[in-house]
Structure formats: C-alpha cells, structure tokens
Amino acid sequence: MNKSRLPATTRRPARDLHGIARSLANHLTYTSGCLPSFATIRDWYEATAHAVRDRLIERRLSTIENYVEKDTKRVYYLSLEFLIGRMLVDSALNLDIEEPLREGLLELGIDMENVVESEPDAALGNGGLGRLAACFLDSMATLDLPGMGYGIRYEYGMFTQHIENGQQVEQPDNWLRYGNPWEFQRTERLYPVKFYGRLVEFPDADGQMSKHWIDSEIVMAMAYDMPVPGYGTDTVNNLRLWSAKASREFNLDSFNAGDYVGAVEEKNSTENLSKVLYPNDTSVMGRELRLRQQYFFVSASLQDILRRFSREHPDDWELLPEKVAIQLNDTHPAIAVAEMMHALMDTYHLKWDQAWKLTTKIFAYTNHTLMPEALETWPVEMFERVLPRHLDIIYQINANFLNDVNHRFPGDTDLLRRVSIVDEDNGRRVRMAYLAIVGSHTVNGVAALHSELLKTTLFADFNRIFPGRIINVTNGITPRRWLNQCNPGLSKLIASAIGDGFIKDLAQLEKLVPFAEDTEFRKAFMQVKRDSQARLSERIRVHQGITLNTAMLFDVQVKRIHEYKRQLLNVLHVITLYNRIRAGKTEGMTPRVVIFAGKAAPGYHMAKLIIRLILDVADMVNRDPAINGFLRVVFFPNYDVSSAERIFPASDLSEQISTAGTEASGTGNMKMALNGALTIGTLDGANIEIREEVGEENMFIFGLTTEQVAELRAKGYNPWQYYNSNPELKQALDMIAGGFFSVGEPDRYKTIYENLLWNGDHYLLLADYASYVATQEAVGALYRDQDEWARRVILNVARMGKFSSDRTIREYAQKIWGVQPVPR
Ligand code: 26Q
Numbered sequence: 001m002n003k004s005r006l007p008a009t010t011r012r013p014a015r016d017l018h019g020i021a022r023s024l025a026n027h028l029t030y031t032s033g034c035l036p037s038f039a040t041i042r043d044w045y046e047a048t049a050h051a052v053r054d055r056l057i058e059r060r061l062s063t064i065e066n067y068v069e070k071d072t073k074r075v076y077y078l079s080l081e082f083l084i085g086r087m088l089v090d091s092a093l094n095l096d097i098e099e100p101l102r103e104g105l106l107e108l109g110i111d112m113e114n115v116v117e118s119e120p121d122a123a124l125g126n127g128g129l130g131r132l133a134a135c136f137l138d139s140m141a142t143l144d145l146p147g148m149g150y151g152i153r154y155e156y157g158m159f160t161q162h163i164e165n166g167q168q169v170e171q172p173d174n175w176l177r178y179g180n181p182w183e184f185q186r187t188e189r190l191y192p193v194k195f196y197g198r199l200v201e202f203p204d205a206d207g208q209m210s211k212h213w214i215d216s217e218i219v220m221a222m223a224y225d226m227p228v229p230g231y232g233t234d235t236v237n238n239l240r241l242w243s244a245k246a247s248r249e250f251n252l253d254s255f256n257a258g259d260y261v262g263a264v265e266e267k268n269s270t271e272n273l274s275k276v277l278y279p280n281d282t283s284v285m286g287r288e289l290r291l292r293q294q295y296f297f298v299s300a301s302l303q304d305i306l307r308r309f310s311r312e313h314p315d316d317w318e319l320l321p322e323k324v325a326i327q328l329n330d331t332h333p334a335i336a337v338a339e340m341m342h343a344l345m346d347t348y349h350l351k352w353d354q355a356w357k358l359t360t361k362i363f364a365y366t367n368h369t370l371m372p373e374a375l376e377t378w379p380v381e382m383f384e385r386v387l388p389r390h391l392d393i394i395y396q397i398n399a400n401f402l403n404d405v406n407h408r409f410p411g412d413t414d415l416l417r418r419v420s421i422v423d424e425d426n427g428r429r430v431r432m433a434y435l436a437i438v439g440s441h442t443v444n445g446v447a448a449l450h451s452e453l454l455k456t457t458l459f460a461d462f463n464r465i466f467p468g469r470i471i472n473v474t475n476g477i478t479p480r481r482w483l484n485q486c487n488p489g490l491s492k493l494i495a496s497a498i499g500d501g502f503i504k505d506l507a508q509l510e511k512l513v514p515f516a517e518d519t520e521f522r523k524a525f526m527q528v529k530r531d532s533q534a535r536l537s538e539r540i541r542v543h544q545g546i547t548l549n550t551a552m553l554f555d556v557q558v559k560r561i562h563e564y565k566r567q568l569l570n571v572l573h574v575i576t577l578y579n580r581i582r583a584g585k586t587e588g589m590t591p592r593v594v595i596f597a598g599k600a601a602p603g604y605h606m607a608k609l610i611i612r613l614i615l616d617v618a619d620m621v622n623r624d625p626a627i628n629g630f631l632r633v634v635f636f637p638n639y640d641v642s643s644a645e646r647i648f649p650a651s652d653l654s655e656q657i658s659t660a661g662t663e664a665s666g667t668g669n670m671k672m673a674l675n676g677a678l679t680i681g682t683l684d685g686a687n688i689e690i691r692e693e694v695g696e697e698n699m700f701i702f703g704l705t706t707e708q709v710a711e712l713r714a715k716g717y718n719p720w721q722y723y724n725s726n727p728e729l730k731q732a733l734d735m736i737a738g739g740f741f742s743v744g745e746p747d748r749y750k751t752i753y754e755n756l757l758w759n760g761d762h763y764l765l766l767a768d769y770a771s772y773v774a775t776q777e778a779v780g781a782l783y784r785d786q787d788e789w790a791r792r793v794i795l796n797v798a799r800m801g802k803f804s805s806d807r808t809i810r811e812y813a814q815k816i817w818g819v820q821p822v823p824r
Helices: 017-030 041-070 088-094 098-107 112-117 128-142 248-256 260-274 288-312 317-323 336-347 352-362 380-386 388-408 413-419 432-439 448-458 460-465 479-485 488-498 506-517 519-544 567-582 605-623 641-650 668-674 687-694 706-715 719-725 727-738 750-757 765-784 786-798 805-817
Strands: 074-078 082-085 122-124 147-152 160-164 167-171 184-195 198-203 209-214 217-229 236-246 324-329 363-366 377-379 429-431 442-445 470-472 553-558 592-597 631-636 653-656 678-681
Touching: 017 041, 017 098, 041 088, 041 098, 041 112, 041 217, 041 236, 074 128, 074 288, 074 805, 082 128, 082 236, 082 641, 088 098, 088 112, 088 128, 088 217, 088 479, 098 112, 128 147, 128 217, 128 236, 128 324, 128 479, 128 805, 147 288, 167 605, 184 288, 198 388, 209 336, 209 388, 217 260, 217 288, 236 260, 236 288, 260 288, 288 317, 288 324, 288 336, 288 380, 317 324, 317 352, 324 352, 324 805, 336 352, 336 363, 336 388, 336 432, 352 363, 352 388, 363 432, 377 380, 380 388, 380 429, 388 413, 388 432, 413 460, 429 432, 442 448, 442 805, 448 460, 448 470, 448 687, 479 488, 479 641, 479 668, 488 506, 488 519, 506 519, 506 786, 506 805, 519 631, 519 641, 519 786, 553 641, 553 765, 567 592, 567 605, 567 631, 567 727, 567 765, 592 641, 605 631, 605 750, 641 668, 653 668, 668 678, 668 687, 668 786, 678 687, 678 765, 678 786, 719 727, 719 750, 719 765, 727 750, 727 765, 765 786
Parallel strands: 074 147, 074 324, 147 236, 324 363, 363 442, 442 470, 553 592, 553 653, 592 631, 653 678
Antiparallel strands: 082 122, 160 167, 184 217, 198 209, 217 236, 377 429
8 A cells, every 4th residue: 555645735724713714714715706895695604614624624634544554444334314414513613613713704794603504404314314324424433433424415305395375395405506515526436337237147267157237227426525523533534425427438329329419318317316315205115216326326335345445455355344344224225235245246256155254244234113114125027127136146145045044944934935035925026124134244223122123023033043133222313413513502501510521421411410409500501491492482483473482381393294203192282282271271281382393205195284284273373362372383394404403402392202112213302302301202212211311200201102002902992982081182183173273174184083083093192192191281280390390301411421322333333343443
C-alpha cells in the first residue's frame, strides 16, 4: 500500500470566531457568488454549510488514513433508508463550532435560526428503521468505529404531507432542488450493475463448467459521499449513496441504430432506478422497480467493498471475514447474500464451498417486524427475469440448506416445506427473510420482547435449526441529536447539575436521580418544558391558527399512521373526553392538548381515513369554546425529523399504545422519555425495557399483555361484548358511525366502525379501551400535582441511559461484528 499522506501545505481551517467569520464571508463570495446585500437566506445557508464542511474534510481524510494504516476490520451498514434530517447544527455541534458559527453569522447580521430552518430535511427514510440507521452512523463515528453506511441517493425522499379539505395529500419531496452542500460526487467511483439477460453454462479456461450471465442490461452506479462526524472525536466516517446513471455503451447502441429520442428515453428509464424512495406500503410490495433498487445498491456496494478489500489484501480471501462485516437492515438488502456468492465465484473465481463459508461469516441480519404481511417475498417468475444468476444461486443455497435440515431432522417433510427459501405454496415466491437467516451468522431482533417472539413464533423453526443464531440487541437513539441538539435548554440544565459527560456517556444521567428530590431543580425543569411548549405552540398558532396554553398537558402521539399503532384508540379517548365535557363532567379534569402527527402510506386507505377522522374531531373540538378550555386537538402536518426535534422537547405524555406483540421496538418512546415526558403505553417492544429502567411507578402501563392477546384471540374475541357493556365506548363508536364528525357525509367513517365491530377488531382496541381510559385519568390526576409530576419526569430522564445508540452499537460491535474502536 502506498500511503497517501495529506499534502504538507494542508492547514486545518480555524475554528475560532474570527476564522469562522472570515470563512463565512469567503464562501458567500466564492461559493455562493453573491454580495452580502443581495444574499438570500439560502445563499447564507450554502455559505454556512460550506464553512462547516471545510472543517469536516481534513478529519475525514485523516480518518481514512488511520483505517488504512491500521488495516482495521470495517463494518458496512447496508440500508435502503437513512433518515438523516438536517445536517448543519448536527455537524457544527459535533465539531464544537456551533457558538462561533452563531456569533459569526450574527456579526454579519444573520440570525442562525433562519439559516438552520432553510436547510431541507433529508428524508431518505420512512420512519423508525431509517432513523435508526442514521442514529447508528452517529454512534459509530462517535465511538471511533470504522463503520460506513451504504444506501441510495434518492432524488425524491419521503413524500411531503399536506392537508387539503381535511385529508392527506402527498407531494414529491424534491430535496436536491437547490443542491446538497454536504455531498461529494465521486465521478470515478462508478460500477456497472447488470439486470435481465440469461444464464448459459460453458467451460472456463481451466475446463471447469461455469455459469455465465449474458445479454444483460447495464446501469451504472455513481457514488456520492456524505461525511458523518463523531461527537467529541476527530473521527469522520462516510455515508456512501448510489445514484443511477445510464451506461455509455448502452446508449451508444441505440444512437448507432439512429434512434436518438429512444436512446434518451431509455437513459431516463434507467436513471429512474434511484429516483424515489418507496413508502412503507403493503400495496406497493412486489413492485419490480423496488427489487431493482435493492439489487442496484447491493451490487454497487459489494463491488466497492470487495474492491477495497482486494486492493488491501490481494488474493487473500480467507482473510475476508476478518476484515469485513456487513449488517443487513431488514430484508431490503438481503439479495446481498446471493450477490456475494455471485461476486466471489463469478468475478473472483472462488469455489462454491469456500465462497459460502466466507459469506456466512460476513453477514448479519436485523429483523424489524413480526407482522407476516410486512415480510418481503418476490415471485420466482419476476426474480428469474430480473436476476437469473441470483435465482440460480438461491436454488443452490436452498438445496444445500434443505439437505442439511433433512439430515438433522429426518422425515420431517413439513419442516422442509415450512423453512424452504422458496415458498412453493403461494404461487412460488422467494422468501427474503429466510435467505437472510440462512446466509447470516447472526440474526437480531430490536427489543427483548421482539427477539423472544422471533425465536418462539415467526422464526421458531430456524431457532431450532440454528440454535443461538437469533439474538437480541435493543435499539437506541443518539443523545447528540435527540437531546443535546433538539433540546439545548434541557441539555444545559442537566449539564449545570451533573456536567456534560452524559452527551457521550448517557449512563451518567443516573447522577440526576438525587435532583428529583430538589424542588428548585424540579421548577427549573418544568420551566424548560414550558419554554419548549411555548416554542411549539407558536409554530402551531402561526401555521394552523390553533392557540394552545402551556399550562395544558401536552399529550403526544407522533409516528407513522398504522392500525397496529392504534391512533384510533387515542381518538376514542379524545371523543370520550369530549363527551364528558359536553355533559358537564369536568370536575377534576386536567386540561390537555392531544397532538398527533404522522404520514399514512399513499395506498393505505384505512390510515388515511384515520387522519381524516383526527382532523374532523379536531375541528369539532377546537371550534367549541365550551370544550376547548379543557381539550384541544392538533394534527401537526408533515411529520419529519425536524418537526420531531421540535415536538419531543414539548411533550408531557408519550403515547406508545400499540397492541402488545406488534411494535418491534419503537424509538419515539425513547426520544420522548429522554426529553422529559412520562409514557402511557402497553407492554410492547422497548416499552417493557423502559419500564424496567425507570420503574413501574414512573410509567403508565395499561392493556393486555402479549400472552393475554394470544389467549383472547384463541378463545375467540368478541368486540361487541365490550361495546355493549361500556356506555362511553358505545357512545363514541356510535358518533363515528352516525356521522357526528362528518356532517353531510354520514357514511364517511363506516369502514372504521365496521372494522372495529363487524370485522373482528384485529388490534383489540375495544378490549383495551376501558383500561386505557382509566389510565389516562390517572395521568390527568398526577399532572395536577406538578411537583410530583416533575419528580417522576426527572427520574425518567435519569434512567434512560440504556437507550443511547452508543450502547446499542457497542453491543453490535462485540456480539456481531467483532470490531474495536480505532481512535487516531
Ligand atoms: C417494504 C416493501 C416495499 C416498500 C417499502 C417497504 C418497507 C419500508 C420501510 C417496509 C418497512 C419499512 C420500515 C419499517 C420500520 O420502520 N420498522 C420499525 O423499525 C424500528 C427500528 O427498529 C422499530 O423501532 C419499529 O418498531 C419498527 O416498526
């Protein structure tokens, strides 16, 4: 390896106020090309981002140098989603230049707040899974781990949500419209990715028969790099996103044939590959373009990984698993198992057995859902057309696997049928989760309950076949973005009590426990909360014309809209409060504002109908002065990372009310508790572990447990029984069904009513209703004792240390990847 040192003339750009102010002015002139007097806020954003970026580059280069020099094992996190949000403040804080930046801008007459708000929110993800990937990148860099993310540079991220006529309307998210100052285009990092064509078999030079994939179409993958700075360290890792470019040869064919327009059209259709992020939508599952996106980024990433490895360790393939660990973020990149075999055998000419041994030492797979309808499968017919070589490899993997199983469990033909990677019962489909399990050394769930359920239900057969392969690594969140950055007031208050070590070592929050007994500290804490609520309220007043009062309890449910998450149960509670207020039963009632936010997948009709109902109920409640002293309802549109950063610090009550056994982990639950909310929740996902940490007396748990859910379903659940025996529940449901909230269109919510009563109420809302409403009363009662409320909130914050993604990433590093920190 010839070492490529930084040129001696390279100087670290200054980080003091003076140096930064100069840098801002320079970039305004030489990068944005404009005079201060004519500069728009976007010009200032561009100049500011470049000033920060300059201070990342040198660290990025020395990080690369460090990894190469020490010949370290690398971790590659393959994910179709990285929900990174805005980068400016995050980078500035991680580099410790936020203050001089703010001052420098002020000297130039610019309020940094406005600059920050003009950055588009990079929404290259749907929700929890994508945000988890972004938190993991932050933690890997902060822990000096040689980790790298690989994904797609979608031209359009998650759609933006608008509310028109009381309904969700989707608009494309053209986040790259004005360019992206954080990315580095790598025009030389270009790989061909093949699609379609056919397989033929003929002998190689050495006379061995081998498979050849011919007549394929080629799309080029071009790399774009985004720096990922760690906090309080010089490490800057990399997120490499692939963009599709039409290949030159491919165009030439058509040009030569004289079809100019056709050639350009074709170019367009290939470049469509990286055009848009798919929403998490069962109705679009099985789309060919999605399979092609998956293969596109997997193939480019593996080519890149293997090129890096073979450059550093020519021909030493046995070393591969000691230098490379690859994490599959759900099954979305699971085709990587077959692609690794394809690359090792067809490009690097390894034999099957050696290639397979290496492959299964490299991959690990994280599962994020138990819901059978969310598991990815592809029709064999489509697979064969798009990726003929890979289907062939999968058949061989499956044959070897089933053969092993048959030897170990002789005669159990039903077992073979159940675990086959190719599902032969539902019109022949490739089961990507099974491919991922068979091709990985470790499979993990994302919370203790979830991993347990994987072992006993969804993957029980595999747990028997591969004992010990399935483990748990509970999710976490990065305290940099989700405390220090989004809640500077709270962060400073905590630091004034225990120092600022918690930002890098969240377990230190434990030192706050004694402060829960300190009246002054409680007051200061609640004042910080009020300030955040005032900030959020101002936003809501300006954009929605709804005025809030920070003395109210801020009751918050923000997350994707999904039936299993039970936003409808929350609505039933809201309607119940409404009815009590109308009936004058307000004695002892705590005024509250119920805030919802979340996107519904465009093809998920029930989810969209739920949004519509929330908006209709909100309208009725907010308009009525007799009601709105006690109750207000807000639907905050276009929930994204940036709005989450505003909402979490303002929340008093965190709604985590999924049917037990359905939410794999949840991470919003962690974000709200860390920002000083108490949780009302079921014993589901990570709620269980949060309760273990904060103590059951400091959390509001209600509803059926996973076991009780199973029992109730087994004995035959009858929603009518709850309807008929609970007058408040009956009244609320009858109002929905009777058009009370949809005057002029009484049938608008008929399907909701039907689902809950006639179609079996799959998520058991009615069964949990009474317990939920009673628990909400206890919440309201406690809130009236502000001092005691504050005490419990502080205890919650103090005991959230476990849920730092730093802890999560340390566990991945030890239990799965076998990598160690590589500080400079
Ligand atoms: C599938 C097929 C076609 C198109 C899109 C998809 C798709 C996209 C995104 C399927 C699923 C997702 C995202 C799932 C997700 O966010 N799951 C959440 O992951 C979190 C992190 O582990 C958990 O905390 C949540 O409980 C889980 O719901």
